[in-house]
Amino acid sequence: MAQLCFNTFNRSAYFGVEPDLPAQIDAAGAAGFRLFGPDTFSLDAWVADGRDVKELARMLDAKGMQCWELAALDLTGRDETLAAARHVAEFAAVLRPLWILTNVGLPVDRELCETFAMVCDVLATVGARPAIEYLPFTPANSIATAKVLVDHVGAPRAGILFDTWHHFRGPDTDADLGAASVDLIAYVQFDDARPMISDDLVAETINRRTFPGEGEFDLAGYCDLMMAKGWDGVVSVEILDDSWRDGSAGSLHEFAQRAYDSSARYWTITEGTR
Numbered sequence: 001m002a003q004l005c006f007n008t009f010n011r012s013a014y015f016g017v018e019p020d021l022p023a024q025i026d027a028a029g030a031a032g033f034r035l036f037g038p039d040t041f042s043l044d045a046w047v048a049d050g051r052d053v054k055e056l057a058r059m060l061d062a063k064g065m066q067c068w069e070l071a072a073l074d075l076t077g078r079d080e081t082l083a084a085a086r087h088v089a090e091f092a093a094v095l096r097p098l099w100i101l102t103n104v105g106l107p108v109d110r111e112l113c114e115t116f117a118m119v120c121d122v123l124a125t126v127g128a129r130p131a132i133e134y135l136p137f138t139p140a141n142s143i144a145t146a147k148v149l150v151d152h153v154g155a156p157r158a159g160i161l162f163d164t165w166h167h168f169r170g171p172d173t174d175a176d177l178g179a180a181s182v183d184l185i186a187y188v189q190f191d192d193a194r195p196m197i198s199d200d201l202v203a204e205t206i207n208r209r210t211f212p213g214e215g216e217f218d219l220a221g222y223c224d225l226m227m228a229k230g231w232d233g234v235v236s237v238e239i240l241d242d243s244w245r246d247g248s249a250g251s252l253h254e255f256a257q258r259a260y261d262s263s264a265r266y267w268t269i270t271e272g273t274r
Contacts, residue, residue, distance in 0.1 A: 002267035004260060005035035005068045007189065007238040010245050011252070013045040015206075017245060020252070021046060021056055027256035029063035032264075036060055037069040037101075037236050043091050053094045060095075068234055069187070071101035073130065075149075078115045085122040092126040099186050101161060102130040104140035104149070113152040120157045131161040131186035136170035137201045143172055143180050150184060159186030162226070163238070165193055165205055168217045174225060182229040189238045190263050192217050209240040211262040223266045237263045 006028035013019050019042035028036055043053060060067060073088050075081055088100055100123055106112050119130055132146040140146045146160045162185055167177060192215030194208050212219050237259045243249040250258075 002232060002235045003035055003270045004033055004263055004267070005037050005187075005234050005236040006031070006033040006256060006259065007037040007039075007069070007071070007236045008042060009037075009039050009071060009238060010240050010255075012039045012041045014039065014041040015245060019045060022059055023252055024256075025056070025059050025063060025065065027252045029065055030253060031256035031260040033237075033256070033260060034065050035068040035234060035236075036065050037071065037097075038067065038095070039071045040073075040088060040091065043070075053091055057094050057096075067095040067097045069099045069101055069131070069236055070095065070097045070128075072133070073100050073102045073119070074105050075102060075112060075116060075119070076105040078111070078118070081115055082118055082122065085119045089122055089126045089128070092123065092128045096126075097128055099131040099159070099161075100128050102132050103135065104132065104138050104146075107139045108145050108148050113149060116149050116158070117153050120153050124157070129186070130158050132158065133161040133163060133166070133189075134170070135163075135166050135205075141170055143176055143184070147180075147184060155183050160184045161186050161189060163189040163191070164217055164219060164222055165189075165191050165209060167222065168193070169201060169205070174221065177222070178225050178228070180229075182231050185226075185229075185231055185233060187234040187236055188226065188231075189236045190219075190266070191238050191240070192219060206240050207242040209238070211239055211258050212237075212266055213262050219266055232268075235263060235267055 008024050011019050132149050134140045134146040150158045191209040192212045194215050239259050244255050
């Protein structure tokens with residue numbers, strides 16, 4: 001059975017909006033989420049405002065919630081990547097996520113694999129592991145390319161983040177998804193998408209996702225493939241929609257409730273998560 005996680009990236013400081021993490025925690029908890037996935041851009045803004053991350057940890061605890069993921073860490077040059085890993089680890093030491101969402105900015109070669117192993121070492125000190133997110137517009141654009149990194153360090157030290165948007169907009173087929181070992185899956189990010197209006201995949205992915213069942217993805221088929229493996233982990237709901245980001249489509253509480261309800265229809269939810 002699955003558990004649902006609320007992902008904060010739609011209201012991230014990355015987009016230049018006020019992330020209001022306490023309000024997102026409140027809305028997510030009220031909607032039924034018991035897992036929470038903050039982003040580092042918003043955490044940096046929180047700290048820059050003179051606040052302590054321990055406050056957020058206490059807020060989650062008061063709501064009976066836990067931090068599941070932190071986003072994001074980029075694999076680029078070694079020095080830059082390791083500095084970023086140490087920075088993320090400072091947040092993780094307080095919030096205690098299991099996974100750090102990790103993107104790939106350079107070709108997956110031996111040097112990047114060695115850098116990745118060092119990242120695993122850094123994150124292991126705070127009990128976290130990197131989850132490689134394969135995106136169709138990065139060097140790691142498929143399950144196979146992400147698997148090269150995980151194979152280098154071993155599945156117990158890292159995993160792959162399976163995102164529905166990147167599957168349906170990327171090069172992988174349903175056969176590729178079906179063939180992927182369940183041991184590779186760190187967790188799933190869940191979302192739907194409106195029909196594309198441009199070839200700009202980055203703009204499409206950050207502005208035109210929608211709630212499950214309200215777009216064009218075959219999410220029922222996707223879930224069937226995942227559950228056929230015997231997978232029953234965490235589903236992070238990541239709706240990225242600019243109309244909900246600026247508040248024009250509705251309130252944060254409405255957003256969180258629709259994210260929960262629309263996603264819960266596709267999964268058998270673990271008792272106690274609502």
